[in-house]
Amino acid sequence: MTKDVNPARTAGGGEDGRGTPVGRRVVLGMLAAGAAGVAAAPFLQSAYDDTLGAAAQKDPTGLSGLLPGGGFRYYSVTGSVPEKTARTYRLTIDGLVRHRTSYRLADLRQLPQTRLVRDVQCVTGWRVPGTPFEGVRLAALLDAAGVRPEAKAVRFTCFDGAYSESLTLEQARRDDVLVALRMQDKPLSHAHGGPVRLYAAPMYFYKSAKWLSGITVTDHVQPGYWENRGYDIDAWVGRSNGRDDAPTT
Incomplete structure (x- = not known):
């Protein structure tokens, strides 16, 4: 998938050899x-x-967000991404579940919403403080699908056709992991991964997959797009990148 090029508080890899340094x-x-x-x-x-x-x-780290016109910037690992509307968007939940489910955007909007206000943290150390996200708790969608006993992880795929991410099932069930529909009290724009993205609040931002289209329950963690390129699979802010002074959520 892609990631917002900007200071964000959400997924791992750093300058300790476990991440991919900026050339x-x-x-x-x-x-x-x-x-x-x-x-x-x-x-x-x-x-x-x-x-x-x-x-x-x-630049997978978001450093380009420091240039003039900074803040959140459009970023995609594919160069261009087709836009989805309320009419064309679908989110599929499948894999090791009892009930394969497909949600329209209207369906997701009708479910109970959770609002979180956290710093968005980029793996480079820059952040956007106090950023509101709102959406459906991922745990609620997993419960509705009926996760099978042999399940151990969740894989996320995106409609850019390239990006993916994964969480352990325990991580995916946290209260601060959302299938987000809104950011900064507005509907998620296409540039920010809309209409629906993952938001993993306690991890560096590359874990918060943009343009979310698929949630697949699996029996093992499958490394995501940046993990396959050297980034940490566990991306806890302040821990996974090896920086003791990094801010925590």
């Missing part, structure tokens, strides 16, 4: 792009955005 060329390229953006006249903005987008594609 020197990427950093220098982003700094150069930032300097060009500050100095350029408005008519050069389009070219600057193209440069920034290219840098972001090579």
Whole structure:
């Protein structure tokens, strides 16, 4: 899947060898792009955005969010993602469950909603403080599907066609893990992974898969997109990246 390029408080990997470091060329390229953006006249903005987008594609950590126009930035590991509307969106729950289920966006909106306000933490150490997310507790959807006794984990897939993530079943049942429909008290935009994304509050943000389309209950943890590229499978903020000074939820 993809991830928001920005300070976020949610999934692992760091500078202790367990994460994927930002390459020197990427950093220098982003700094150069930032300097060009500050100095350029408005008519050069389009070219600057193209440069920034290219840098972001090579930067899985979110460092490009520090450039002019920072905050949350659009990011996708596929380059482009089709948009889903309330009419076309579906979320499927399958695998080791008794009842395979498909939810429309309207169905999810009718279920009990939980609102969390936490810092969003990027693995680089930057964060966006006090960010509200609202949605359905993942545990409630799993209970409704009827998880089988042999189940041990949950795998998440996304309609970008590339991104995936996983949690242990114990992690997935936490009260602070949501199938989120809203962020910052507004419906999730496409750029932020809407209309529905995962939100794993106590983990670095790459665990919070955008453009969520599938929840599959499995008998083992299957490493996600960034875990297959060197990031930690367990992504607890302040623990999994090896930084003792990292903020905690």
